[in-house]
Structures are given as structure tokens and as C-alpha cells.
Amino acid sequence: MxxxxxxxxxxxxxxxxxxxxxxxxxxxxxxxxxxxxxxxxNNEQEVNLWTLDTDACGDFTLMSAQAWHDIQGYPELDLYSIHIDSMGLIAAAALGYKQIVFDEKACTYHIDHADGWASMNPIEKVHFWHKKPGIGWDIVSQCGQYLLQHKTTYNLNPPNWGFADTDLTEIVL
Known part of the structure; x- marks a missing residue:
């Protein structure tokens, strides 16, 4: 690969x-x-958006807890989760966090699943979208340019996102 x-x-x-x-x-x-x-x-936001590596970026994304809280994690939408990982990276970039892409020798790769999105033919994809709507790259791109221009996040998640109102026991080894 x-x-x-x-x-x-x-x-x-x-x-x-x-x-x-x-x-x-x-x-x-x-x-x-x-x-x-x-x-x-092209405008500056389009160029900045294109320089982010957003192709299957959620398969291995690592950021500090502070950055994760600043972007409010991935948007929790009642949609098929395609592009949600890219939305997270775009939000981080909009807040000034820099993406570091490892050299190809140090990359972690996603295993292609035989029954996954990439294996579907176009007709199967239409049926899939009909059953479970998602957000298209056109909207993600427009939102991304807006976020980069205004240096903001989506602000879509509720205040209690990510179990914020749940007391979780911390175990330190």
C-alpha cells in the first residue's frame, strides 16, 4: 500500500x-x-483546506485532550458518519492546530473491508444513501472554508457531549 x-x-x-x-x-x-x-x-481557505490530509484521516487521528475539547470532538450528527473525521481535522486547523502527516514509512493504514463503502458499486451506494443519509463533501468543503476563514468550530455538539455530565472513574497505572 x-x-x-x-x-x-x-x-x-x-x-x-x-x-x-x-x-x-x-x-x-x-x-x-x-x-x-x-x-x-483559489481563495486562501480553499488552499488551506486542500493542504489537509483528510482521506480516511479518522482511521488514525491523534491530538491532545485540549485540542479534542477545543474542537468539541467529532460532530455528533444523526447521519452516516462519512467525513466526520475530516470535519474534526478542519475544525482543529481552523483553531490554529497544525496537522502533521507522517512519512509514508511511518503511517498506519486502514484495512479495506470487502463489505465496506469502497467495495460498493454506484447503484449500491445510491441505495445506501437512501436508507441512511449522510453529509456530502460539497457541504463539508463549504463549511471547512467558512471555519478556516472565521477561525471557529461547528458548535454542533450539546454541552454534555462525550459524557461530560457523567462521572467516570479515572485509573492511573
Whole structure:
């Protein structure tokens, strides 16, 4: 498995053809040119959003407890949870937290499940969305740009999110 195209070296090649990303020399130059194009023709929030590694980012996200509380955790929505992890990273970036993407040799990868989202054909996905609505990337992207511009969070979770009103026993080893 290879994350070239999704690493901090190839930020702008997320959806690039594998033949492009396998040649690192070509990938670096194309990534640079695409990055320049985006910086010249897109607003600052779009560029900042594109520089976040949001592809399956919830499979392994690590942040301080303070950062987690500042962003109010992942938004607790009564929807299919796709993009919820990206929303958390965007909220953290909007509050000034910096994402660190490990080198591909140090990455943790998600195992592709045969019965998961990626294995569905387009018709199966339509049926899935019909049964359990979710939030699309178009809305996440618009919200993300807004958060980055206004340096705020979603403020969607209730005050007692994450068992805030539950007394949990702490065990220290």
C-alpha cells in the first residue's frame, strides 16, 4: 500500500493517476505546478483546506485532550458518519492546530473491508444513501472554508457531549 499522492510531499495529487504518483520526480513537479495554480486562482481557505490530509484521516487521528475539547470532538450528527473525521481535522486547523502527516514509512493504514463503502458499486451506494443519509463533501468543503476563514468550530455538539455530565472513574497505572 502506498500513500504517495496523499503525503505531505504530494498534497495536490490526491486523485492523481497511480502512474503519475509512482514516479516521484514527475509527481514532485506536477504537485508543485498544481499547487501554484491553486494558490493563484483559489481563495486562501480553499488552499488551506486542500493542504489537509483528510482521506480516511479518522482511521488514525491523534491530538491532545485540549485540542479534542477545543474542537468539541467529532460532530455528533444523526447521519452516516462519512467525513466526520475530516470535519474534526478542519475544525482543529481552523483553531490554529497544525496537522502533521507522517512519512509514508511511518503511517498506519486502514484495512479495506470487502463489505465496506469502497467495495460498493454506484447503484449500491445510491441505495445506501437512501436508507441512511449522510453529509456530502460539497457541504463539508463549504463549511471547512467558512471555519478556516472565521477561525471557529461547528458548535454542533450539546454541552454534555462525550459524557461530560457523567462521572467516570479515572485509573492511573
Amino acid at each position: 502506498n500513500r504517495v499522492g496523499l503525503s505531505n510531499y504530494y498534497l495536490h495529487l490526491t486523485n492523481a493517476h497511480p502512474m503519475l504518483t509512482k514516479n516521484k520526480w514527475v509527481a514532485r513537479r506536477v504537485n508543485y505546478l498544481v499547487g501554484l495554480k491553486r494558490k493563484w486562482f
